[in-house]
Every structure is written in C-alpha cells, then in structure tokens.
Amino acid sequence: MKKNIDIFFKILFITCLFVFIYFLLNIVKWDKENRKNKKLDNDIKTNTTVIEKNNFDNTVFVNPDHNKNSSYWYYAGMKIIDVDLNNLSQLNNDVNGWIQVPGTDIDYPFVRAKNNKYYLNHSIDKSYNDAGWIFLDYRNDYKLDNKNNILYGHARRDGTMFGSLKNVLKKTWFTNKDNHVIKISTPYENSLWQIFSIYYIETESYYITVNFKDKSDYLKYINTSLERSIYKFDSNINSEDTILTLSTCHGEKKKLVVQAKLIKKEIKSS
Numbered sequence: 001m002k003k004n005i006d007i008f009f010k011i012l013f014i015t016c017l018f019v020f021i022y023f024l025l026n027i028v029k030w031d032k033e034n035r036k037n038k039k040l041d042n043d044i045k046t047n048t049t050v051i052e053k054n055n056f057d058n059t060v061f062v063n064p065d066h067n068k069n070s071s072y073w074y075y076a077g078m079k080i081i082d083v084d085l086n087n088l089s090q091l092n093n094d095v096n097g098w099i100q101v102p103g104t105d106i107d108y109p110f111v112r113a114k115n116n117k118y119y120l121n122h123s124i125d126k127s128y129n130d131a132g133w134i135f136l137d138y139r140n141d142y143k144l145d146n147k148n149n150i151l152y153g154h155a156r157r158d159g160t161m162f163g164s165l166k167n168v169l170k171k172t173w174f175t176n177k178d179n180h181v182i183k184i185s186t187p188y189e190n191s192l193w194q195i196f197s198i199y200y201i202e203t204e205s206y207y208i209t210v211n212f213k214d215k216s217d218y219l220k221y222i223n224t225s226l227e228r229s230i231y232k233f234d235s236n237i238n239s240e241d242t243i244l245t246l247s248t249c250h251g252e253k254k255k256l257v258v259q260a261k262l263i264k265k266e267i268k269s270s
Helices: 002-046 071-076 086-091 165-169 215-228
Strands: 050-053 059-061 080-083 095-100 107-112 148-152 181-185 189-202 243-250 254-267
Touching: 002 107, 071 189, 071 254, 080 095, 080 181, 080 189, 080 254, 086 095, 165 189, 165 243, 165 254, 181 243, 181 254, 189 215
Parallel strands: 148 243
Antiparallel strands: 050 080, 059 254, 095 107, 095 181, 181 189, 189 254, 243 254
C-alpha cells in the first residue's frame, strides 16, 4: 500500500514538474515575442513620419449630414493623420496603411496578406511571432473601398496590437467624445471614421460580412450593429455609408467589435 502511494506521489510530482516547465517555457516565449514586437514598434515609429493635418482643398466629406449642428460636423472638423509609408513598404510590401485609435495605445501600421491566417502568428517583418500583427481582411480591397472594411489584431495582455482596444469599454473612454473616431492613413488617402457601435459577442461570421446582396441587406447589417452596441452614440448611419470594423478577442470565446463610418478623406497626390 505504501509503495503504491509513493509511486502515486512520484507520478504527481513529475506531472506537476512538466506542467511547471511547460508554462515557464511559454512565459519565456511570450516575453521574448513581446519584446521583439515592441522593439520593432519603436524602430518603426523612430523611422516613420506621422503628422496631423487640418482640412485641405482636396478633403472630401463623405455622405455629409444635412444638419450642420450634428455630431458629424464636430468630428469632420478633427485633424486627420498623414503617414509616409515608403520606409515600411521596403520592410514589408504587405504594409497597407496606418491606424490610430484615440484613448488607446493603438498607433500602428497594418498589413494585408493573401489570407487571414498568416499575420495571426507573423510579425510585420514576416518573422514567426505568436503576437502577430494588425492586418486587413484579405477579402477587402487594399484601398478600403468595400462597404465593410475589417482590421484584426490580437488582444495582447501587455496592451500591444489590439490589446488596449478594451479601453473602449471604460466609462472614461466613452465620456470623452473626442475618442469616438478612428484615423487611417494609406498610400492612397487619409481618412477619418466616426464610431457608431461597440459590442462583444460570441464568435460568429456575420459581423465580418464583406459583401452584401443589396442596400436592404446592408441596412439590415447596420441595424444589427446598432442594436448590439453597448453605448448609444450620437451618430446617424445609413446604407450610403462605408464602415470600418475592428475585431479582437474578448476572453476565450468572444469578440470585441468596434465599428465606425467614413466621414471624410483626403486623396493623396500621386
């Protein structure tokens, strides 16, 4: 009997030791990947020019609100960002643009591959990294011309990639209305997007629909997004609008979704 007990505890000890080593190795790997991505991020921001701009003669207001006192015009008056992406294109020709989300730490270039798997575990320099990188859905046009343009990123615990997107769930984020925009710069245009919906849901494919049968189908999608929102935003949206969707993990099985509509853009000169 005693011998059986001794064997049991030896097996238990060995099992616990292997589990401890496994988790320790994963922590070391996680830390190494985070440090590598942070270094890449610092190098990128050191060598990339990001400037803020007011409206210019080639600024286009998209589907403008006829009510001049609406929130549309408050946000349309905000500055846009203009990013020189030439150096980044030399680092990786998959670079598609740059994204900023006020009230978060999201201030990164984003990429676009031939599928939605590659940048789940590859960094912007194409090295293997479980931290991945922020990427545009491969089904989307690189000029963000689809009705629904989708950007993905991991919710890293250290706050990198889309790890700080969870800030939008805080009251302090929502009560500052200047946070309710997303700024994008691509090689083709600079754009400003007004947030109209934030929600978290069980993983599904509906919210990442890119192609719609007709205006009625698209309007149904918009209304579903509005109904899901945990906040009531002061924004009007209709079937003429173009949408940007940010998607990241929220816990083990859910997705955190932030959606905005395009309100103005500046076409870059060729």
